[in-house]
Amino acid sequence: MKQNHPFHLVNQSPWPLLASLSVFSMLMGIIKWFHLFNPDLAIMSIILTFIISFQWWRDITRESTHQGNHTMKVTSGLRWGMILFIISEIFFFFAFFWAFFHSSLTPAIELGLNWPPKGITPFNPLEIPLLNTLILLSSGLTITWAHHSLMENNYNQATQSLALTVVLGVYFSILQGFEYMEAPFSIADSVYGSTFFMTTGLHGLHVLVGSTFLLTCLIRMYMNHFSPIHHFGFEAAAWYWHFVDVVWLFLYISIYWWGS
Numbered sequence: 466m467k468q469n470h471p472f473h474l475v476n477q478s479p480w481p482l483l484a485s486l487s488v489f490s491m492l493m494g495i496i497k498w499f500h501l502f503n504p505d506l507a508i509m510s511i512i513l514t515f516i517i518s519f520q521w522w523r524d525i526t527r528e529s530t531h532q533g534n535h536t537m538k539v540t541s542g543l544r545w546g547m548i549l550f551i552i553s554e555i556f557f558f559f560a561f562f563w564a565f566f567h568s569s570l571t572p573a574i575e576l577g578l579n580w581p582p583k584g585i586t587p588f589n590p591l592e593i594p595l596l597n598t599l600i601l602l603s604s605g606l607t608i609t610w611a612h613h614s615l616m617e618n619n620y621n622q623a624t625q626s627l628a629l630t631v632v633l634g635v636y637f638s639i640l641q642g643f644e645y646m647e648a649p650f651s652i653a654d655s656v657y658g659s660t661f662f663m664t665t666g667l668h669g670l671h672v673l674v675g676s677t678f679l680l681t682c683l684i685r686m687y688m689n690h691f692s693p694i695h696h697f698g699f700e701a702a703a704w705y706w707h708f709v710d711v712v713w714l715f716l717y718i719s720i721y722w723w724g725s
């Protein structure tokens with residue numbers, strides 16, 4: 466069938482509906498896990514969500530590469546979609562920073578009129594948090610290196626620097642896991658514990674998502690899916706990763722350094 470316009474009319478797909486149902490099931494499973502200490506439904510739903518996401522992403526990759534549906538006009542729409550998504554994420558984090566500063570600038574009498582609250586020993590900002598800051602800043606350099614190498618048609622350097630970015634992202638997550646295991650306070654320890662673990666945990670989740678995004682791009686780069694002028698999938702992943710980097714800088718300065 467001949468198409469006389471540059472737009473992509475998406476075919477019917479089962480993945481949006483199935484993904485919605487699996488995520489809903491995952492949330493119910495997490496509630497069941499927290500209240501009944503039974504993680505079966507949560508684990509099953511997480512695995513199912515990964516399987517559905519993989520197949521949805523596979524279909525989009527086929528549309529972009531083999532079917533050639535991602536024209537310049539479609540790519541422009543995807544760019545604006547990613548920009549608006551990142552803006553919505555900025556406001557999402559803004560809400561958690563607002564909660565932190567609201568509680569820290571005017572600590573209530575229940576907190577001993579003190580911040581951090583009495584009885585809570587905060588993390589030393591010059592230990593793991595500083596190392597994680599250096600790791601994420603380094604990953605920002607390597608992803609930029611990968612992007613410029615790709616635009617210069619240097620696939621060898623692009624692949625190497627992208628692989629290094631993925632390694633740094635995984636290393637960050639491992640260190641944050643160790644930090645959580647060694648934490649001298651929990652999420653139940655006043656508003657300090659709540660805001661700390663909600664904000665850093667949400668950022669940690671974004672690092673995991675970003676690392677998965679970059680790993681997918683690395684696999685696609687090995688399969689020669691990107692060209693110097695047509696690589697929006699990689700570009701979107703790079704934007705997302707830079708956003709994660711900038712949020713961590715604000716998080717480190719405000720929560721780890723100033724808040725301690």
